Amino acid sequence: MSSPLLRIILCGKTAAVGKEVIAGLKPEYEVVRFITSFEDARRDIPLLLSGNTKDLSKEEGTGSHDYTKIPDGVMLGQGYDKDDVADLEAVCKQQKVKKVPFFLGDRSKPAPPYGPLYGPHIMKRAKEALEKWRNDPEREKLENPVWY
Numbered sequence: 230m231s232s233p234l235l236r237i238i239l240c241g242k243t244a245a246v247g248k249e250v251i252a253g254l255k256p257e258y259e260v261v262r263f264i265t266s267f268e269d270a271r272r273d274i275p276l277l278l279s280g281n282t283k284d285l286s287k288e289e290g291t292g293s294h295d296y297t298k299i300p301d302g303v304m305l306g307q308g309y310d311k312d313d314v315a316d317l318e319a320v321c322k323q324q325k326v327k328k329v330p331f332f333l334g335d336r337s338k339p340a341p342p343y344g345p346l347y348g349p350h351i352m353k354r355a356k357e358a359l360e361k362w363r364n365d366p367e368r369e370k371l372e373n374p375v376w377y
Contacts, residue, residue, distance in 0.1 A: 235359060236300045237332075238277055239292070240264045242308035248291055249348030250306075250355055258359055261300055263291040267313060271320050274303055278326035299327055302362070304355055305374075307334035314374040332358055333374035 239260045241247040251260045262277060262285075264270045269286045276285055282296040305314065314331045321328070334351065341347050358377030362368050 234259055235302070235363060236261050236295070236298060237359070238262050238264065238274055238300050238303045239306075240267075240270050240303065240309060241306035243343075244291065246306065246343075246348045246351060250352040251291060253349065253352035254356055254359070258356070259295065260292050261295055262288060264288070267309070270305075270313075270317060274317055275321050275324040275326050278321060278329060279324065300329065302330040302332060302359075304332040304359075304377075305334065306351065307336050307340070309333060310336075311374060318373055330362060330368070330371060330375045331373040332362070332377050335376040 234257070236259045239247060239250060239262070241250070241263065242265060244263075244265060247263045247265070251263060254260060262273065264273055273285050276282060277296065277300055280296070280299055288294075303317070311333065314333055318331060332355070334354070338354070341350055354377050358375065362371070362375060365371070
């Protein structure tokens with residue numbers, strides 16, 4: 230029996246890495262939207278988690294744009310930090326939207342320098358973190374951020 234598709238919002242600083250991560254997460258995970266700026270993340274994540282998608286900011290076209298279901302989580306790349314997660318969670322809580330896990334790239338873990346090996350490396354870590362979270366019977370009790 231296969232696991233149900235998990236839908237996530239992906240936030241990253243570079244479109245090239247985002248496209249690699251999106252492609253590598255398929256078919257088990259669907260990135261419904263890829264966000265490249267913190268300002269857009271603050272605006273769009275609460276909208277996506279509430280199901281109110283008519284006022285989303287303009288996006289360059291990556292992500293499935295299938296907004297028929299509320300995303301299961303938010304994944305932020307290493308260009309973001311713990312304070313960013315706290316800020317995004319506070320905005321979401323203030324707007325009373327569904328509580329979801331916020332995955333955050335762990336800068337203390339070794340990674341290749343930005344270049345052709347970086348995207349696949351980050352995608353592998355992201356996929357492993359999503360799979361670990363999916364299979365954790367205690368996942369509802371995990372604190373944000375969920376490091377990967």
